[in-house]
Amino acid sequence: MGRIKEIHKQLLEKDFSAVELTKEYLTKLKVSESKLGTYLSITEDKAIEDALIIDKKIARGEKIGLLAGIPMGIKDNISTKGITTTCGSKILENYQPVYNATVIEKLYNEGGIILGKCNMDEFAMGSSNENSAYKLVRNPWDINRVPGGSSGGSAATVGAEEVIFSLGSDTGGSIRQPAGFCGVAGMKPTYGRVSRYGLIAYASSLDQIGPIAKNVEDCAIVHDAISGYDKMDSTSANLPPTKTLDNINRDIKGLRIGVPKEYFGGDEKVLNVLKKALAKFEEMGAIVEETTLPHTEYALPAYYIIASAEASSNLARFDGVRYGARDFDQKYVTDMMSMTRDEFFGKEVKKRIMIGTYALSAGYYDAYYLKALKVRTLLKADFDLAFKKYDVLITPVAPTLPFKIGENIKDSITMYLGDICTVTINLVGIPGIAIPCGFTDGLPVGMQILGKPFSEELLFNVAHRFESNNDFHLRKPEVK
């Protein structure tokens, strides 16, 4: 049984109250957070008020949802009404959304308790959480290493068991890569599966919100709660929420697993753990075969063109006029906008705005942006072909183990290369789940399981079967 079902049962049997649970988690969270930097704000008063409502419902014998009373962390780029939402940026330092993202409404309806807003790379641009405008996040397995990014806070807080689950967002790997680095389960749903309404946009054709939890069952429960059609998001797919729990235990005998060779060029230590995991799948009756996705090497440059182009357009709204910070020393409005943006955006954000603006500017559009969109078509065709033969594809989440803080920050290209296993998935829009598949040097290694569009139920099933055969999800980091 996962933690969510266990707590649900304990609440109904009155082993403890939701308020007691919330207070216990808040106490632990505050101590742990001071070492790991996982939160940008902690919403203590609201959490206790919300928990009290759950306790009253239980006392009255009302039916409560599975997520009622469950402590959760929310990435700070997801709008929470009345709760400061900074997106990890100084430009939104005091910004308080006046509405909730659809995923937040859904979690509130289920009774989930927000303990705080998770630290992240500014505007979700980064793979190490070193681009947060506020503070670093540290990996709970080794505090001298990065937790991954951009949902570094969301993954580390689950890894350190400060909360039961969190929400992250994934544009090029921002849920899966930190989940892999922190030894937890994280799902990037199919594009359109989860509403983006209220997610502060980075690259709109790539962004998806998804759940992070310590085990696959908990991750699936949250996915079921947040997925489904939403009229507020015009790119939302017209499908009902998933019902993953019904099929999570299905036997995977005869499952056809493709292993794309282009994804196996990383660190030997990582690959050895992956190979053992693949052998385990064979033992479980799956058919494992090497396959190819021939255009893989073009995915990274295409990704950085498309993501930066969309970002340059999306981030035009931060101009000091309607919300966010403003430089008050300027006499003219255009100077006010230019100086506000220069002063309050961080280095990586400005760089991507510059790249995107350049790629979309007159004379360069065809050479960069249009070219990247064509490459995207070829990448999609690679996957369509592979999924004719295989039910799922399995790859590492990242080519390396979690790297040291400061190791890659000076060199953009090295940092970008770390995203090689994850960005293609966003370009082609398919779902992917990261789960721990072993440890080496005391650090977790993440495995990525990929499927056809809208195959999340199968991915949770495959991940859950694998997890049932090991104890990786039960290991606890000793934060020191």
Place this chain on the structure above:
Amino acid sequence: MSITNKDVLHVAGLARLGLNDEETIAYEKELNDVLDFMEKLNKLDTEGVEPTNHVLDIHNVFRTDIIEASLDVEDVLANAPDRDDDYFKVPSIL
């Protein structure tokens, strides 16, 4: 293609980024590095390939033209850096 200091200033102007001299020099180098990395795509023949703007087969999502409640004016202005009555206030335009 290589980016010059003049290009950096032009792009910064389009993007409304008031870069200082130090930043302009740094971005010139960094943008060139990143664009070199992107040149890789030119090795690939994409003649006749249709672009994919969007992975989902969804086009022109419309709703019926019915007036619905939207945000309250006070809410809309709640985060404004400066306001005058029910308006956002900004410095001179001309």
